[in-house]
Amino acid sequence: MDQRGQARLDEFLGALLFAGMILALYMAFLQAPREKTMGDLQRIFYFHVSSGITGLTAFAVNFAASVMYLVRRNRWWDHVALSSAELGVMFLSIVLVTGPIWAKPVWFVWWTWSPRLTSSLVLWMLYVAYLLVRNYVLDPDRRALVSAVFGIVAFVDAPIVWFSIRWWRDIHPAPMLETGGLSPSMRPAFYTCWAVFQILFIYLLRRRFFLEASRQEVEWLQRRADMVS
Amino acid sequence: MPAKVWTIFRKDLLIELRTKDSLNAMIFFGIVVLVIFNFALEAIRESIRAAVPGVLWVSFAFSGTLGLNRMFAAEKENSCLQGLLMVPVDRGIIYLGKMIAACVVIFVFSLIFFNLTVWREIPYVVLVCLVGTLGFTAVGALLSAIAANTKMREVLLPLILFPVVLPILVNAVEATAIILNTVDYRQLKLPLTIMTVFTIVFATLAYLLFEYVLED
Numbered sequence: 150m151d152q153r154g155q156a157r158l159d160e161f162l163g164a165l166l167f168a169g170m171i172l173a174l175y176m177a178f179l180q181a182p183r184e185k186t187m188g189d190l191q192r193i194f195y196f197h198v199s200s201g202i203t204g205l206t207a208f209a210v211n212f213a214a215s216v217m218y219l220v221r222r223n224r225w226w227d228h229v230a231l232s233s234a235e236l237g238v239m240f241l242s243i244v245l246v247t248g249p250i251w252a253k254p255v256w257f258v259w260w261t262w263s264p265r266l267t268s269s270l271v272l273w274m275l276y277v278a279y280l281l282v283r284n285y286v287l288d289p290d291r292r293a294l295v296s297a298v299f300g301i302v303a304f305v306d307a308p309i310v311w312f313s314i315r316w317w318r319d320i321h322p323a324p325m326l327e328t329g330g331l332s333p334s335m336r337p338a339f340y341t342c343w344a345v346f347q348i349l350f351i352y353l354l355r356r357r358f359f360l361e362a363s364r365q366e367v368e369w370l371q372r373r374a375d376m377v378s
Numbered sequence: 379m380p381a382k383v384w385t386i387f388r389k390d391l392l393i394e395l396r397t398k399d400s401l402n403a404m405i406f407f408g409i410v411v412l413v414i415f416n417f418a419l420e421a422i423r424e425s426i427r428a429a430v431p432g433v434l435w436v437s438f439a440f441s442g443t444l445g446l447n448r449m450f451a452a453e454k455e456n457s458c459l460q461g462l463l464m465v466p467v468d469r470g471i472i473y474l475g476k477m478i479a480a481c482v483v484i485f486v487f488s489l490i491f492f493n494l495t496v497w498r499e500i501p502y503v504v505l506v507c508l509v510g511t512l513g514f515t516a517v518g519a520l521l522s523a524i525a526a527n528t529k530m531r532e533v534l535l536p537l538i539l540f541p542v543v544l545p546i547l548v549n550a551v552e553a554t555a556i557i558l559n560t561v562d563y564r565q566l567k568l569p570l571t572i573m574t575v576f577t578i579v580f581a582t583l584a585y586l587l588f589e590y591v592l593e594d
Contacts, residue, residue, distance in 0.1 A: 282538055287529060294590050301583070301587065302542060302580070
């Protein structure tokens, strides 16, 4: 697709996102019923879980892009890896902020070291570390290579972290969708939020990707200009 | 292959034996950390036994990072890394040799260190130390090479290493607590299994990925 086509697609996604966000807000705040015990507080669930799933998607994309970079050595994949890692950290930050907001009134504490919470925090730290590694390697080729290796290590580590602390008692609600605990009347709102967050991810991923591509091009041109002068 | 690994292992260990850079620094640093903990935990002096596993493994992780930092810093100093890369062996071999050497050094350190505190349970402590050190260095050797690529080597290593080795540290603390507090050593099976799985997974992964990290 040429540049103009890409810009068109971005515009389309942006418009879709705008409409979707309004719909998601409507569904989560007005259409979905009030929860019996927690009341309106439960509505944060729609955004908390949606960003959680989207964050995990982003890390999976980062892993795939890291592997692809090692195989293909195409800078394209490195841009994808960087963009998805940043977005993953962002979505997981949303999870780590909305979680305590919900937990304080329900559990009476902001934070507790339960396995699910701990492993989410560790996952967040792993990808912050990934971004740190990227920051401190100067040469772009080295940076792409080294961070691809770390991206793979981080993604492989995540399930082990989860299993290694799993036997502790967990007070976090069990995943609602697997156990079928989510009332059918709440499902439309949840699926809408989930879908909109995925579109948000794709939209931001594309924008971040093109930004990084332009940035590296400028960097490259600057170096050439330095060499000439 | 074992002969090649042995050569690199022997080289690293010889350097360590002659300079004693890492071991001295690690032991002294370990003692310093313990002294600080002694003051930090003053308030819970009565129940200090419960804090022992955590204190020991935190000191282990801090000191171990010192050892890992030296591993590639020493190679970079006199451009020895170039020489090492010119050796006609698979890069994975270099990883294995260096990893085992670091493992021996850190293991020796951890034994001195852990035996200062516990006497009766020595065989079990040795086992947990060994598996813990293996897991720690399996990841550590790879991440040390990654950190050596950056401009902030010594600062960066703990930042990227601790989140990744968390499963090892958590389970090592758990295992040490079991040794200190119970007579039922069968409970050790679970943490030891997780640590072993972790070690195998990351040793394999690092063996495969090491060549990318050292590439010129």
